[in-house]
Amino acid sequence: MDTATTHYLRLATAKELSLQFHEAVPVTIESLSAALCCTPRNVKFILRKLEEQSFIHWQPGRGRGHHSEMTLLRSVNEALEESFLELMGRGKMKEAIELIGSTEKNDALRERLLNSLNKQMGFHSHAESSSGQDVLRMVRSRRLAELDPAFVYTAFETYLLGQVCSTLITYDAKTGTFLPDLAHMWEYNEDHRVWVFYLRKGVRFHHGRVMTSQDVQATLERLRTVDSPFIWLYRDIERTEVVGDYCIRFYLSRPNRFFLNLLSCVSMTILPYDVDVTQQLIGTGPFRINEINETVLIISAFDAYYGIRPHLDRVDIWFVPNLGPYERHYELPGTDRLKLATDDTGSNSVDYPATGCRYMLINFRKAGIHHQLEFRQAMRIVFDPVALVRELGSNRITPANSFLPWKSAEHAWRESSLEDARELLYSSGYRGEKIILAYTVAKDQKEAEWLKQRGASIGLCIELQPFVEFPNVRETSEADLIIAEEVLEDDWQFGMINYFINKRNYFHICLSPDLQSVFYQKMENFLQQNEEQRSSLLNEAEDLLRDNCWILYGCHMNKKALLNQSLFGLHTAEFGFMDISKLWIKNQ
Numbered sequence: 001m002d003t004a005t006t007h008y009l010r011l012a013t014a015k016e017l018s019l020q021f022h023e024a025v026p027v028t029i030e031s032l033s034a035a036l037c038c039t040p041r042n043v044k045f046i047l048r049k050l051e052e053q054s055f056i057h058w059q060p061g062r063g064r065g066h067h068s069e070m071t072l073l074r075s076v077n078e079a080l081e082e083s084f085l086e087l088m089g090r091g092k093m094k095e096a097i098e099l100i101g102s103t104e105k106n107d108a109l110r111e112r113l114l115n116s117l118n119k120q121m122g123f124h125s126h127a128e129s130s131s132g133q134d135v136l137r138m139v140r141s142r143r144l145a146e147l148d149p150a151f152v153y154t155a156f157e158t159y160l161l162g163q164v165c166s167t168l169i170t171y172d173a174k175t176g177t178f179l180p181d182l183a184h185m186w187e188y189n190e191d192h193r194v195w196v197f198y199l200r201k202g203v204r205f206h207h208g209r210v211m212t213s214q215d216v217q218a219t220l221e222r223l224r225t226v227d228s229p230f231i232w233l234y235r236d237i238e239r240t241e242v243v244g245d246y247c248i249r250f251y252l253s254r255p256n257r258f259f260l261n262l263l264s265c266v267s268m269t270i271l272p273y274d275v276d277v278t279q280q281l282i283g284t285g286p287f288r289i290n291e292i293n294e295t296v297l298i299i300s301a302f303d304a305y306y307g308i309r310p311h312l313d314r315v316d317i318w319f320v321p322n323l324g325p326y327e328r329h330y331e332l333p334g335t336d337r338l339k340l341a342t343d344d345t346g347s348n349s350v351d352y353p354a355t356g357c358r359y360m361l362i363n364f365r366k367a368g369i370h371h372q373l374e375f376r377q378a379m380r381i382v383f384d385p386v387a388l389v390r391e392l393g394s395n396r397i398t399p400a401n402s403f404l405p406w407k408s409a410e411h412a413w414r415e416s417s418l419e420d421a422r423e424l425l426y427s428s429g430y431r432g433e434k435i436i437l438a439y440t441v442a443k444d445q446k447e448a449e450w451l452k453q454r455g456a457s458i459g460l461c462i463e464l465q466p467f468v469e470f471p472n473v474r475e476t477s478e479a480d481l482i483i484a485e486e487v488l489e490d491d492w493q494f495g496m497i498n499y500f501i502n503k504r505n506y507f508h509i510c511l512s513p514d515l516q517s518v519f520y521q522k523m524e525n526f527l528q529q530n531e532e533q534r535s536s537l538l539n540e541a542e543d544l545l546r547d548n549c550w551i552l553y554g555c556h557m558n559k560k561a562l563l564n565q566s567l568f569g570l571h572t573a574e575f576g577f578m579d580i581s582k583l584w585i586k587n588q
Helices: 003-012 029-036 040-052 076-089 093-101 107-119 155-164 213-225 259-263 373-382 385-392 418-428 441-456 492-501 506-510 513-522 531-548
Strands: 025-027 056-059 068-072 122-126 133-140 169-172 177-180 183-188 194-199 237-242 247-252 287-292 296-301 314-319 347-350 356-362 396-399 434-440 461-467 481-487 551-557 561-564
Touching (some): 003 068, 003 076, 025 029, 076 107, 155 287, 155 296, 213 237, 213 247, 259 492, 373 551, 385 396, 385 441, 385 551, 434 441, 492 506, 492 531, 513 531
Parallel strands (some): 133 314
Antiparallel strands (some): 056 068, 183 194, 194 247, 237 247, 287 296
């Protein structure tokens, strides 16, 4: 914020001054000097500036023994809000967002500032050139997490990588087939142990160099070098052979019928061999990164993209932690903030019933009553999927008995009795001890409070432990239970096998080594099976989870968003996010 506002807030909040809004209060230069942390000479200069800008009324004392008087002409909230609007008007988004961060203890002001911020989100056309610049601004309720393909673990970051980078092939969920991308053709031998990929020519990375097969080879080697949590999936690759600049051959130790799935997933995002991705993310995708820090990610259209250039010229994604309940907004200036609703009149509506669900994890790394099966069975009833959907509603669309909605639909649903849960609690040996439930502030508040209330009705003492960042291993290590949400990739079989064996996710963090080994053994030959056999293995894995209450399924979600009618080219990318490479705005 500007210097005058900073000085004013120091004075207005100084306890030793006890200044009052619209009330003359006696002060001394010495006390003002202490509050402002400056010399008495500078105090007079600052007071003159504050009076000129109508922050205060200053009445200097006349003669010895007469105190000066100061009157605050603005409340602290007014000063903050005016400063915020001024920053927004000058395009200083970073400073404005930092100012929002300073209002955490003032919910009413914070809400007003967030509403003002949301009005600045959406499409903007800047006359920065003869043709103008089309810019889309978005806001996110948490900071950007890992954006390294070797370690990415969250849906939004995986989606972003798909806008900045590319893979050899892509999975088409509508047809269940694989399509060419950086590779225009591929072939394999009869036993699926030798795979050959032929690359497009002339594909350029964002730093200008042409992509070759050497980059593909280096991408795979990097997964091994950095010990990526995905490396288990690629353990069958014995060696790779570069056959010129535009052909690469993979030799496998055993047949692999899942190999195309592995080369279309985010971990095999092709990176340049001559750039350190930890310092600068360079890809071949439709957008390139201009700026990235904890406050903002700015990406711009890559004019040399090998596909169709995006219609948008730039996308600014601002990160405002603790923004509030998680919603997706794609707004235009001058419109009200669009929230999820059942009335879609006047807006384009996009529904994305996500593959995946909300669920509860049991932390087996921590000792406690939750190791008893009867206790987990009691929690299964407290976290009843039917009651969850019926009582909380919103975009919780159907009860879950699996990560897969079509499997949950086969279940004969009925609501369980909390009295049965009370009996199971007693049988488990529970005698009123505190159970810590961890949840993310932005998404899980309603479920957490709902669970606490239901638990209390049968004598279960649940203490809520909110956290912001995901995952936060330190904070959640003290929790007995964790509310989580998993949205699977369009290639749902890859999504599930990655969930079961990825060492970076909460599922792996919460399971004991013995339980982890159960899953690794069950999936030992997963990659060698055909599609039907793989589905059967995944069903068996979910049966283990369900029968032992190692996780408790909650509900399936609809990632619905409302968009202004001026937005066109609406296509969903993975996880239900808008494919911004296809968005365009119809100027009225």
